[in-house]
Amino acid sequence: MPILSASVIQQRAEDLYQLLDPCKLCxxxxxxxxxxxKTGFCKVGNTAVISSALPHFGEEPPISGTSGSGTVFLTSCNAACIFCQNYQISHLRQGTPITTEKLAQLFLKLQQRGCHNINWVTPDPHLPFLVHALSLAVAEGLQIPVVYNTNGYCRPEILRILKGVVDIYLPDMKYSQDVWAEDFSNLPNYYAINTGAIAEMYRQVGPLVINDAGVAVQGLLVRHLVLPERIAGSARIFRSIAAIDPxxxxxxxxxxxxxxxAVGHPLLGRRLKRSEYLKALEEFEAAGLTTAYTQDINELEQEDLFFPDFDAGESQIFKAQQKHN
Ligand code: SF4
Incomplete structure (x- = not known):
């Protein structure tokens, strides 16, 4: 749970509102x-917009636990990945505006349903509203941890405001070469910005801490999506993580x-090969990192187990099983 009181969290929300206009949130x-x-690149205006809020069982095991992660899918994104599997909500911006009061009630309902955490997916453009809603929810008894589930294109100045507000950081490290980050996600200077953000997250919460029930309570867990043709630059990303803490x-x-x-794209228009994934696992080991959550490439070749359908409702979102090495 957030270690700060509701009133202090509200003050953090006020600090974030100051950065909303003119917007410097990312x-x-x-x-x-x-x-x-007015709106900027992300097209988010003066209110939060959500696609769905529900218990989600397809995150990494310590995030989903046995009762699910209380996932709040926020609309829009400050990136523009051509291959986004959530493109209905990130690019097409399918969602509903919501007040901070109703958002707070959603957080509380997810807690009542037994979720292990409140998981903000793509929170960066919505941050003042989310933190404001959190202060209301904490005042009414919210006690579960807050997960910050982001593409990792974040400003350290903004992250510092979240110290004591966010319990678990779940950032992507997408690319280690800026040319691909710009070409495929429209993310200028991604590597330096991303590694700076990861370092600040680590400084706040350290590596992931898991309780006796196998559920994460605090810390940093990095996500890395291996891309075809070695476009993600996995080896350098793993070395960057190891340099912070193996x-x-x-x-x-x-x-x-x-x-x-990405459909029909000459480089990204196909699924990952088994050999490409195994190579990334080798690079992980070579970097000296100790703990990985991996996916079964054999299952992936059979069907779209990991493929979310945001039109299909709760039961079909993410069926992935991951293992802890
Ligand atoms: S959140 Fe980022 S992308 Fe969106 S308007 Fe603000 S600075 Fe621009």
Missing amino acids: PRLCSAHRRRG HIPVSIMAQYHPCYR
């Missing part, structure tokens, strides 16, 4: 006057599937 620094109806666990994902504008 490294794009759009300076959009969002409180006056005990940081890494979720090494094999689930790449061409979606959206």
Whole structure:
């Protein structure tokens, strides 16, 4: 649970509202006057917009646990990955505006349903509203940890405001070469920004801490999606993580599937090969890292086990099983 009181969390929300207009909530620094109806790159305005909020069982085992992660899928994104598997909500921005009061009630309902945590998916453009809602929920008895589930394109200045607010950081490390980050996700200077963000997250919470029931209570777990043609630059990413702390666990994902504008793409228009995933696992070991959550490439070759369908409802979202090496 957040270690800060509701009133202190509310003060953090006020600090974040100051950065909403002109908007400097993420490294794009759009300076959009969002409180006056303007929008920047992410197209989010003066309210949070969500796609769904539900117990989710397809995250890594310590995040999903046995009762599910209380996942809040937020609409839009400050990245623009051509292969985004959530493109209906990130690119097409399917979602519903929601007040902070109703958002707080959603958090409390997810706790009542037994979820192990509140999992904010793509929170960066919505941050003032989320933290404001959190302060309301904590005042009404929210006690479970907050998970910050992000593409990792974050400003350290913003992350520092979240110290004591966020319990678990779940960031992507997508690319180690900026040319691919720009070409395929429109993320300028991604590697330096991403590694800086990871370092700040680690400074706040350290590596992942798991309780006796096998559920994460605090810490950092990095996600890395292996891409075809070695485009993600996995070896350098693993070395970067090891340089911070070799005990940081890494979720090494094999689930790449061409979606959206990657369908038919000359480099990204196919699924990952088994040999490419195994090579990434070798690179993980060579970097000296100790803990990985991996996916079964054989299952992936059979069917779309990891493929979410946001039109299909709760029962079909993520069926992945991952293992702890
Ligand atoms: S949160 Fe959105 S509007 Fe604000 S800087 Fe980032 S992309 Fe631009």
